Amino acid sequence: MKNRKYVYLLLIIAVILLLVGLYQIRQNNQLVESKLYFATPDAMYLVPENRLVEKDQLYLNTIKELLVGPENSELRKTVPDGVVVNSVSLDGKLATVDFNEALIEKHWGGSSGELITIFSIVNTLTQFSEIEEVKITIAGETRETLAGHMGLDDSFEFNQEIVK
């Protein structure tokens, strides 16, 4: 049927576009290995997972990979779906990472839930020797809290206790 042909055609075009895009990214960028901290399913610990990340805009791309979630099915995602990282900027040893409103709006809450999110971001960024502290902002602004327990006025350092 003509209809089906039509659908196939569209699909083929989409796949080609995707491949071309991926090819270009690979060509322009070198990949390096980053540690991404994901959660154990009991919300007790963070476990690092290694992943290849584009070297260009390394911090931003690392966080973008963190947002994608773990490959290891034993681990849990640490940031809600729909969260977008806007920027990561470095001032001395302090990195400021800015997310969209969804980080607060779509957050599942709970002290453990909040700790997991904050320290997966903080531990992931502080793996880089240039970063010692991390501050989290939302839509360019400092908010009082992420989920009602942790203050976001403060900046955070690597948390060893929470790493399994």
Added chain:
Amino acid sequence: MAARHKLLVVTIIIFCLFSLSQPVQAADNKLYFNGKDISDEVETIQQEGELLIKARQFAKLINAELKWQPAIKTLRLTGSNGEVVKLMVGSPYIQIRKNAIKSKTGLVLNEGHTFLPLAGVIEAFGYLIEFNREEKEVYVFKPETVIKEICWSEDGNSLEVIVDELPPYRIVKTDNPNKIILEIDKARVANEFTDNVSNNNFYLQVKNIADSALLRLIITSKYPIPFNRDGGISEEEDRLVLSFLPQITNIAWTKNDMLMIEANGNINKPEVLYLEDPRRMVIDIPSLMFNELDINLPDNEWVKDIRVSQFKYDPVTLRIVLEMKNNDILQEIPREAGDMIAFKPAKETVVDNLQYKNGQIRFDSTAELVPDLFLLEDPARLVINLFNAERGASFLEEIELDKQLVRKIRTARFDEQTIRIVADLAEMTGYGWREEKIEQGYRYLIELKNKFSAINLVESPDYQDINILLTGGVDYEIKKFSYPHRIVVDIEGAVDNTENLVLPEPKGLIQDIRTSRYELEGKELVRLVFELKEFNGYEVKTDPATKKINIHLPKEEKIALPKQGDIIVIDAGHGGFDPGAIGQNGLEEKDVNLEVALRVAQKLKEAGQKVVLTRSSDKFISLKQRVRLANSLPAKLFISIHANSFNNNISSGTETYYSDTNTNAAASKKIAQLIQEEMTEKVKLADRGIKEESFYVVKYTRMPAALLEIAFISNPHEEVLLGQSTFQEKVAAAVNEAILRYLQLEVAE
């Protein structure tokens, strides 16, 4: 058909499907704005159960400025009081300043016009909305009343609801006599509203009944709440006053042969009379309510029977009748607490050696007695009644003195049982008495000394001090009142000579100084009121029963007062527009936290602890406000109550947090440990242990602090538990037990 046409058809079908998924209907509600029917003036639509109003018309209605940014599909409204509200097409969130609330639809584009969810947006501009679903009517109006504070009156017998304007109100009848419900129309609570009501016997809940646009204040007591018979509620210029009376709670003949009467509030000075045939003692206590109670009357040699009745309602009088075995009389013994009086049999005694020395009247007695003292005016006299007494040889009828304080002392037999001493005074003077054991019995010393010698104000760079100097030791009580801020000093056993005293000119923090006489629980008090320009806490730097009272007022909030105190702060996490975590079945963390916090507070109060709740209703308070409140109090513990959550349904168990950066880190760890222990033992969920993390409220509080995560609301099994009152009660019992254990340890140290 040509491919081009097919594409068109497919596009149209997809478009139609999209449109169908979000049905738009013109709303058939009637809309009233500030009491006026504006249904024909504005366009409204209904979508997903949400009532939406055309944005431009809405802006005009409330006098807001509207800005539409087509590029980012964002609508911005700026109200006349600077309120800013932002909505974006496709997002259900309504951003109000820095906070976001969720609506069902968010901003909707309909036929080229923007429509916004009325209920979510209108509240940001200080309006309230009321739905009458049956009549399909919607009322929008500005609240007419702001409730600033609810507190006890100065005499503790009524509740005052302080408002900016008197609202329409009513008392709702309930079947539960332990509960009063006060409904106030078109009202909201002020942002700085605090619960100054909840105490040992009462607790307050504030519920916003959004559908009916009213606020419900629910006051629950451990006991039936007795209203004053004629209209328990009255209006004063800026407040509604709910008056009620205390009730008798206990009457007993004790092992050491005393009659004890207790009430759940102040007991006024009783009137006593004796009746004959058979001999009865009648005790009439004004303004005290009857209560069913078991009278504890073991066999004794004085009293045969005790009957209690509500003798009169106008004025309210409780009558206690004692049927006596002999001709004894019982006399009231000096009180230690306002809610208790006691009588004991007066023994027959011989009084002797009456004399006056150094401002003291003294005499000896062969048996222990309780002198009944009072002052009379014009001319100034001090009267001392001694019951069941006979005069000895050296108890003269008259002693001429002409001393500075006392002119003359006379004694006489007043009636069959009573010897009366009358001291003619040079002027009205305070008095006090004490007893000393001597070889042949007891010596009674009546001191005539305490009056004010000076009141002065001392200013230092950081503090303002109030000093009250007296000629003798007095008992006193210091209270803080609001609107305007006042420090009130009630002094017992002093004579009000303040008229003859040069009061200092108000300066520094002190705006005004007033003095007055005042009666409380039958005691005459001198009341000094210091009105303050601003209030940043206070500290009393003197001991009870002193000649010099010093009140230390910090000029700025920054200056930390000592942290040691006796208040326990219970913090129910989240609240208001912040629901905290939400379970799969819709249970909201904020409600669980509040329920448990209220139960913990109630238990602690029953155990005699002073408790302050950071919130006692469903309202939002920031982390900073919670910490600021706790740090402004003389608090000894801060306990935050939460329910945990994660992005799966298997995380489970209990954990307790403390912070190493808390100024009392070691004590914080201790209380966290005790809570975790008690929870594991009593509530028996998975033990996740105690953890060190710098959560805001445990980090910045300047007292030992812990944060409990009861269980995971994201775990369906634990969500069910968290919603059950039996479970909440178990958790509260565990937390209460942990706190009491902590306090015991503290005492032991």
